[in-house]
Amino acid sequence: MPKSRRSKVVSLTQVAKKTKEHKSSLMSELQENAEKWRYCWLFEVGNMRNSHLSTVRQLWKGTARIFFAKGKVMAKALGTSPEEEHRVGLHKLANQIKGQVGIMFTDTEPQEVVEWFADFKQPDFARAGNKASRAVVLPAGPVMRIYSDPPEPFPHNEEPQLRKLGLTTHMNKGVPTLNAPHKICEKGKTLTSEQAQLLKLIGERMVVFRVGLLCHWDSATGEVAQLEGGGLPGDENDDESMSE
Structure with a gap:
Protein backbone atom coordinates (compact mmCIF):
# COMPACT_ATOMS: atom_id res chain seq x y z
CA MET A 1 0.00 0.00 0.00
CA PRO A 2 1.52 3.37 -0.98
CA LYS A 3 2.17 5.95 1.73
CA SER A 4 -0.38 8.71 2.05
CA ARG A 5 0.81 12.13 0.92
CA ARG A 6 -0.85 13.56 3.99
CA SER A 7 1.59 11.76 6.27
CA LYS A 8 4.64 13.03 4.42
CA VAL A 9 7.10 14.79 6.73
CA VAL A 10 8.60 17.94 5.26
CA SER A 11 11.64 19.43 6.97
CA LEU A 12 11.58 23.22 7.15
CA THR A 13 15.27 23.39 8.08
CA GLN A 14 16.72 21.86 4.94
CA VAL A 15 19.54 23.85 3.37
CA ALA A 16 20.58 23.27 -0.21
CA LYS A 17 23.97 21.62 -0.49
CA LYS A 18 26.77 23.44 -2.22
CA THR A 19 27.13 22.10 -5.75
CA LYS A 20 30.35 21.35 -7.59
CA GLU A 21 29.63 24.37 -9.75
CA HIS A 22 29.46 26.58 -6.67
CA LYS A 23 32.80 25.27 -5.37
CA SER A 24 34.41 25.70 -8.77
CA PHE A 125 25.43 39.52 23.40
CA ALA A 126 26.83 36.26 24.72
CA ARG A 127 25.38 32.93 23.67
CA ALA A 128 24.93 29.71 25.57
CA GLY A 129 28.35 28.12 25.97
CA ASN A 130 30.24 31.41 26.24
CA LYS A 131 31.97 32.16 29.54
CA ALA A 132 30.74 35.11 31.54
CA SER A 133 33.28 37.94 31.43
CA ARG A 134 31.92 39.38 34.68
CA ALA A 135 29.35 38.73 37.36
CA VAL A 136 25.92 40.28 36.81
CA VAL A 137 23.52 40.74 39.71
CA LEU A 138 20.06 42.25 39.40
CA PRO A 139 19.24 44.36 42.47
CA ALA A 140 16.00 44.05 44.40
CA GLY A 141 13.26 46.21 42.98
CA PRO A 142 11.95 46.76 39.45
CA VAL A 143 13.71 44.67 36.77
CA MET A 144 15.34 47.25 34.50
CA ARG A 145 16.41 47.34 30.86
CA ILE A 146 19.83 48.89 31.24
CA TYR A 147 20.27 49.63 27.53
CA SER A 148 17.50 52.24 27.41
CA ASP A 149 18.34 55.88 28.10
CA PRO A 150 17.36 56.40 30.80
CA PRO A 151 16.97 52.77 31.98
CA GLU A 152 13.35 51.70 32.20
CA PRO A 153 11.55 48.74 33.82
CA PHE A 154 10.19 45.81 31.83
CA PRO A 155 6.52 46.07 30.85
CA HIS A 156 3.99 43.89 32.63
CA ASN A 157 3.42 41.61 29.63
CA GLU A 158 7.05 40.38 29.73
CA GLU A 159 6.88 39.14 33.34
CA PRO A 160 5.94 35.55 32.33
CA GLN A 161 9.08 35.34 30.19
CA LEU A 162 11.26 36.68 33.02
CA ARG A 163 9.85 34.05 35.39
CA LYS A 164 10.37 31.34 32.78
CA LEU A 165 14.05 32.34 32.61
CA GLY A 166 14.51 31.93 36.36
CA LEU A 167 13.58 35.27 37.96
CA THR A 168 11.26 35.10 40.97
CA THR A 169 9.39 38.26 40.11
CA HIS A 170 6.04 39.60 41.23
CA MET A 171 3.97 42.48 39.94
CA ASN A 172 4.19 45.76 41.81
CA LYS A 173 2.06 48.54 40.33
CA GLY A 174 2.21 46.80 36.97
CA VAL A 175 6.02 46.41 37.00
CA PRO A 176 7.93 43.06 37.25
CA THR A 177 9.78 43.33 40.58
CA LEU A 178 12.34 41.32 42.57
CA ASN A 179 12.07 41.04 46.37
CA ALA A 180 15.76 40.13 46.63
CA PRO A 181 18.89 40.49 44.44
CA HIS A 182 19.25 37.84 41.72
CA LYS A 183 22.67 36.73 40.44
CA ILE A 184 22.38 35.99 36.72
CA CYS A 185 25.94 34.73 36.25
CA GLU A 186 29.40 34.44 37.79
CA LYS A 187 32.61 35.56 36.12
CA GLY A 188 34.37 32.71 34.30
CA LYS A 189 31.39 30.33 34.44
CA THR A 190 29.83 28.92 31.27
CA LEU A 191 26.49 30.52 30.45
CA THR A 192 23.32 28.49 30.06
CA SER A 193 20.74 29.36 27.39
CA GLU A 194 18.52 30.93 30.08
CA GLN A 195 21.35 33.09 31.41
CA ALA A 196 22.33 34.20 27.91
CA GLN A 197 18.72 35.13 27.13
CA LEU A 198 18.38 37.10 30.35
CA LEU A 199 21.58 39.03 29.65
CA LYS A 200 20.28 39.88 26.19
CA LEU A 201 16.91 41.00 27.55
CA ILE A 202 18.44 43.44 30.04
CA GLY A 203 20.98 44.64 27.45
CA GLU A 204 24.23 43.24 28.89
CA ARG A 205 26.77 42.77 26.08
CA MET A 206 29.38 40.36 27.34
Whole structure:
Protein backbone atom coordinates (compact mmCIF):
# COMPACT_ATOMS: atom_id res chain seq x y z
CA MET A 1 0.00 0.00 0.00
CA PRO A 2 1.52 3.37 -0.98
CA LYS A 3 2.17 5.95 1.73
CA SER A 4 -0.38 8.71 2.05
CA ARG A 5 0.81 12.13 0.92
CA ARG A 6 -0.85 13.56 3.99
CA SER A 7 1.59 11.76 6.27
CA LYS A 8 4.64 13.03 4.42
CA VAL A 9 7.10 14.79 6.73
CA VAL A 10 8.60 17.94 5.26
CA SER A 11 11.64 19.43 6.97
CA LEU A 12 11.58 23.22 7.15
CA THR A 13 15.27 23.39 8.08
CA GLN A 14 16.72 21.86 4.94
CA VAL A 15 19.54 23.85 3.37
CA ALA A 16 20.58 23.27 -0.21
CA LYS A 17 23.97 21.62 -0.49
CA LYS A 18 26.77 23.44 -2.22
CA THR A 19 27.13 22.10 -5.75
CA LYS A 20 30.35 21.35 -7.59
CA GLU A 21 29.63 24.37 -9.75
CA HIS A 22 29.46 26.58 -6.67
CA LYS A 23 32.80 25.27 -5.37
CA SER A 24 34.41 25.70 -8.77
CA SER A 25 33.10 29.24 -8.98
CA LEU A 26 34.44 30.03 -5.51
CA MET A 27 37.86 28.61 -6.35
CA SER A 28 38.01 30.62 -9.58
CA GLU A 29 37.06 33.77 -7.70
CA LEU A 30 39.78 33.17 -5.11
CA GLN A 31 42.37 32.64 -7.82
CA GLU A 32 41.27 35.76 -9.70
CA ASN A 33 41.66 37.82 -6.55
CA ALA A 34 45.06 36.29 -5.85
CA GLU A 35 46.15 37.70 -9.20
CA LYS A 36 44.51 41.08 -8.63
CA TRP A 37 45.79 42.09 -5.18
CA ARG A 38 49.28 42.32 -3.73
CA TYR A 39 48.61 40.91 -0.26
CA CYS A 40 46.64 37.94 1.01
CA TRP A 41 45.85 37.83 4.72
CA LEU A 42 44.74 34.84 6.79
CA PHE A 43 42.54 35.71 9.77
CA GLU A 44 40.39 34.14 12.45
CA VAL A 45 37.25 35.50 14.08
CA GLY A 46 36.25 35.67 17.73
CA ASN A 47 32.54 35.40 18.62
CA MET A 48 31.48 35.11 15.00
CA ARG A 49 28.46 37.16 13.94
CA ASN A 50 27.54 37.45 10.27
CA SER A 51 26.27 40.99 10.78
CA HIS A 52 29.63 42.20 12.10
CA LEU A 53 31.56 40.42 9.36
CA SER A 54 29.28 42.14 6.86
CA THR A 55 30.23 45.43 8.47
CA VAL A 56 33.92 44.64 7.94
CA ARG A 57 33.22 43.79 4.29
CA GLN A 58 31.35 47.07 3.82
CA LEU A 59 34.06 49.18 5.47
CA TRP A 60 36.73 47.60 3.24
CA LYS A 61 34.59 47.68 0.09
CA GLY A 62 36.66 48.69 -2.90
CA THR A 63 39.97 48.29 -1.07
CA ALA A 64 39.81 44.59 -0.20
CA ARG A 65 38.04 41.31 -0.97
CA ILE A 66 37.12 39.06 1.93
CA PHE A 67 36.32 35.34 1.79
CA PHE A 68 34.96 33.31 4.71
CA ALA A 69 34.26 29.90 3.22
CA LYS A 70 35.09 26.23 3.75
CA GLY A 71 38.77 25.92 4.58
CA LYS A 72 39.49 22.95 2.32
CA VAL A 73 38.03 24.75 -0.68
CA MET A 74 40.04 27.92 -0.02
CA ALA A 75 43.24 25.94 0.53
CA LYS A 76 42.75 23.94 -2.65
CA ALA A 77 42.13 27.12 -4.65
CA LEU A 78 45.40 28.65 -3.47
CA GLY A 79 47.32 25.37 -3.72
CA THR A 80 48.90 23.48 -0.84
CA SER A 81 52.19 22.54 -2.51
CA PRO A 82 54.77 24.31 -4.68
CA GLU A 83 53.51 22.27 -7.63
CA GLU A 84 49.84 23.16 -7.09
CA GLU A 85 50.05 26.74 -5.78
CA HIS A 86 48.29 29.35 -7.90
CA ARG A 87 51.05 31.90 -7.37
CA VAL A 88 54.58 31.60 -6.00
CA GLY A 89 54.61 31.14 -2.22
CA LEU A 90 50.84 30.85 -1.72
CA HIS A 91 51.13 27.25 -0.52
CA LYS A 92 52.85 28.54 2.62
CA LEU A 93 49.66 30.39 3.55
CA ALA A 94 47.28 27.71 2.24
CA ASN A 95 48.80 25.11 4.57
CA GLN A 96 47.84 27.28 7.55
CA ILE A 97 44.14 27.30 6.65
CA LYS A 98 42.71 25.26 9.51
CA GLY A 99 39.50 25.66 11.48
CA GLN A 100 37.23 28.68 11.14
CA VAL A 101 39.41 31.15 9.28
CA GLY A 102 39.01 33.62 6.44
CA ILE A 103 41.07 35.25 3.72
CA MET A 104 41.38 38.92 2.81
CA PHE A 105 43.02 40.21 -0.37
CA THR A 106 44.12 43.85 -0.39
CA ASP A 107 46.73 46.31 -1.63
CA THR A 108 46.74 48.18 1.68
CA GLU A 109 50.12 48.13 3.41
CA PRO A 110 50.42 45.56 6.23
CA GLN A 111 51.00 48.09 9.03
CA GLU A 112 47.78 49.92 8.20
CA VAL A 113 45.85 46.62 8.08
CA VAL A 114 47.24 45.56 11.46
CA GLU A 115 46.37 48.88 13.09
CA TRP A 116 42.83 48.92 11.65
CA PHE A 117 41.91 45.45 12.88
CA ALA A 118 43.50 46.09 16.27
CA ASP A 119 40.98 48.90 16.73
CA PHE A 120 37.94 47.11 15.31
CA LYS A 121 35.89 45.57 18.13
CA GLN A 122 32.12 45.09 18.21
CA PRO A 123 30.47 44.30 21.58
CA ASP A 124 27.68 41.75 21.33
CA PHE A 125 25.43 39.52 23.40
CA ALA A 126 26.83 36.26 24.72
CA ARG A 127 25.38 32.93 23.67
CA ALA A 128 24.93 29.71 25.57
CA GLY A 129 28.35 28.12 25.97
CA ASN A 130 30.24 31.41 26.24
CA LYS A 131 31.97 32.16 29.54
CA ALA A 132 30.74 35.11 31.54
CA SER A 133 33.28 37.94 31.43
CA ARG A 134 31.92 39.38 34.68
CA ALA A 135 29.35 38.73 37.36
CA VAL A 136 25.92 40.28 36.81
CA VAL A 137 23.52 40.74 39.71
CA LEU A 138 20.06 42.25 39.40
CA PRO A 139 19.24 44.36 42.47
CA ALA A 140 16.00 44.05 44.40
CA GLY A 141 13.26 46.21 42.98
CA PRO A 142 11.95 46.76 39.45
CA VAL A 143 13.71 44.67 36.77
CA MET A 144 15.34 47.25 34.50
CA ARG A 145 16.41 47.34 30.86
CA ILE A 146 19.83 48.89 31.24
CA TYR A 147 20.27 49.63 27.53
CA SER A 148 17.50 52.24 27.41
CA ASP A 149 18.34 55.88 28.10
CA PRO A 150 17.36 56.40 30.80
CA PRO A 151 16.97 52.77 31.98
CA GLU A 152 13.35 51.70 32.20
CA PRO A 153 11.55 48.74 33.82
CA PHE A 154 10.19 45.81 31.83
CA PRO A 155 6.52 46.07 30.85
CA HIS A 156 3.99 43.89 32.63
CA ASN A 157 3.42 41.61 29.63
CA GLU A 158 7.05 40.38 29.73
CA GLU A 159 6.88 39.14 33.34
CA PRO A 160 5.94 35.55 32.33
CA GLN A 161 9.08 35.34 30.19
CA LEU A 162 11.26 36.68 33.02
CA ARG A 163 9.85 34.05 35.39
CA LYS A 164 10.37 31.34 32.78
CA LEU A 165 14.05 32.34 32.61
CA GLY A 166 14.51 31.93 36.36
CA LEU A 167 13.58 35.27 37.96
CA THR A 168 11.26 35.10 40.97
CA THR A 169 9.39 38.26 40.11
CA HIS A 170 6.04 39.60 41.23
CA MET A 171 3.97 42.48 39.94
CA ASN A 172 4.19 45.76 41.81
CA LYS A 173 2.06 48.54 40.33
CA GLY A 174 2.21 46.80 36.97
CA VAL A 175 6.02 46.41 37.00
CA PRO A 176 7.93 43.06 37.25
CA THR A 177 9.78 43.33 40.58
CA LEU A 178 12.34 41.32 42.57
CA ASN A 179 12.07 41.04 46.37
CA ALA A 180 15.76 40.13 46.63
CA PRO A 181 18.89 40.49 44.44
CA HIS A 182 19.25 37.84 41.72
CA LYS A 183 22.67 36.73 40.44
CA ILE A 184 22.38 35.99 36.72
CA CYS A 185 25.94 34.73 36.25
CA GLU A 186 29.40 34.44 37.79
CA LYS A 187 32.61 35.56 36.12
CA GLY A 188 34.37 32.71 34.30
CA LYS A 189 31.39 30.33 34.44
CA THR A 190 29.83 28.92 31.27
CA LEU A 191 26.49 30.52 30.45
CA THR A 192 23.32 28.49 30.06
CA SER A 193 20.74 29.36 27.39
CA GLU A 194 18.52 30.93 30.08
CA GLN A 195 21.35 33.09 31.41
CA ALA A 196 22.33 34.20 27.91
CA GLN A 197 18.72 35.13 27.13
CA LEU A 198 18.38 37.10 30.35
CA LEU A 199 21.58 39.03 29.65
CA LYS A 200 20.28 39.88 26.19
CA LEU A 201 16.91 41.00 27.55
CA ILE A 202 18.44 43.44 30.04
CA GLY A 203 20.98 44.64 27.45
CA GLU A 204 24.23 43.24 28.89
CA ARG A 205 26.77 42.77 26.08
CA MET A 206 29.38 40.36 27.34
CA VAL A 207 31.40 39.24 24.30
CA VAL A 208 33.34 41.05 21.60
CA PHE A 209 33.46 40.30 17.88
CA ARG A 210 36.97 40.86 16.60
CA VAL A 211 39.26 39.73 13.83
CA GLY A 212 42.65 38.21 14.65
CA LEU A 213 45.22 38.47 11.87
CA LEU A 214 47.50 35.44 11.58
CA CYS A 215 49.82 36.02 8.62
CA HIS A 216 50.03 37.55 5.16
CA TRP A 217 51.45 36.61 1.79
CA ASP A 218 53.20 39.22 -0.35
CA SER A 219 52.94 38.65 -4.11
CA ALA A 220 56.01 40.83 -4.71
CA THR A 221 58.30 38.46 -2.81
CA GLY A 222 56.29 35.22 -2.63
CA GLU A 223 56.96 35.15 1.11
CA VAL A 224 54.54 34.64 4.01
CA ALA A 225 55.08 36.73 7.13
CA GLN A 226 53.66 35.53 10.44
CA LEU A 227 52.16 38.27 12.57
CA GLU A 228 54.01 38.45 15.86
CA GLY A 229 51.49 37.97 18.64
CA GLY A 230 48.82 37.48 15.96
CA GLY A 231 45.49 35.78 16.28
CA LEU A 232 42.91 36.34 18.98
CA PRO A 233 43.60 36.93 22.69
CA GLY A 234 43.46 33.87 24.91
CA ASP A 235 40.22 35.10 26.45
CA GLU A 236 37.82 36.24 23.74
CA ASN A 237 35.45 37.49 26.43
CA ASP A 238 38.08 39.89 27.78
CA ASP A 239 36.08 42.45 29.75
CA GLU A 240 38.71 45.17 29.33
CA SER A 241 37.79 45.55 25.66
CA MET A 242 34.18 46.17 26.63
CA SER A 243 35.09 49.25 28.65
CA GLU A 244 37.35 50.86 26.06
